Amino acid sequence: MFYSIDLTVAWALLLAFAVFVYVVLDGFDLGIGILYPFFRKKEDRDLMMNSVAPVWDGNETWLVLGGGGLFAAFPMAYAILMPAVYPPIIAMLLALIFRGVAFEYRWRAGSWLSKKSWDAAFIAGSVVAALSQGIILGAFLQGIEVEGRAYAGGWWDWLTPFSVICGLAVVAGYGFLGACWLNMKLEGDIQHRVRLMARGFFVATLVGIVAVSVATWLLQVGLAARWFVWPLVLLTGLVPVLLALIALALSRSLFADGRDRMPFLLGLALFALCFLGLGLSVWPNAIPHEVTLWEAAAPAKSQLFMFVGAIVLVPIILAYTAYAYWVFRGKLDPNKGYH
Structure with missing residues (x-):
């Protein structure tokens, strides 16, 4: 029993890591598309897209790992969760496909109207x-x-005011990450403009974090008791404190400090703390209030077989991802490329 519990927890942590890496990597990537409508010039849009062109396609690797790992390691949770969110899952996948096609086709569009159409598809996706x-x-x-x-729910149970608030908060957060990424990668007038936009999206992100946090506490009965039970309060109590400190540091880096990398790094830390808070809110459940991780888990032998492959492949994925970002780590010059 102890063996299977350890393996179940290991798989839960691995999947949480995969989802988090996807969120932060594809987050700023999607954020660039969210910022696209605010930049009308072709040169600006080309520069924004070139900033992620070398790395964007590999970010979905983590989405595949998260979805495939959920199906393999926690099949019961997968079987319950997927029917509950089929419409938004389908919308997300179609949007990612449309966005990927637009990313490639806009460079090959012959007419001005065709390029505008693919830009619109990139934004919408x-x-x-x-x-x-x-x-x-x-x-x-x-x-x-x-x-x-x-x-046992209905087709539209996923659509509620709370889920819409969460959706808008994620859009704001991704827009913020995208602006911080562009602030780090670009120079000149466009960098100044994205830095101003980062300030606005930062405020919207903080509002979204507070709104989602308060609504989650109101929706989940007993959540306050879980957060403030001893000795877990030693960890949970640090989350809001660290969030406030990071928010203050971000305010300084965006409004006063001129360092280009710091807003993006602090933005990643902000997302990490939000992710930790969400994890503490649902642990140890695979489906909140209904199914625990151990109830949803695959047999121990199946978990072990897959985990051996995962611990071999995940470091390889991390290595080539880190190498790609290292190679294209500099500023992007409109005429010379990376430097």
């Missing part, structure tokens, strides 16, 4: 994908109706 991910998160947090070992 980015916004819909981000909004869908937030709605899926909201649907998960608000609770899923389960009967026996199957989803």
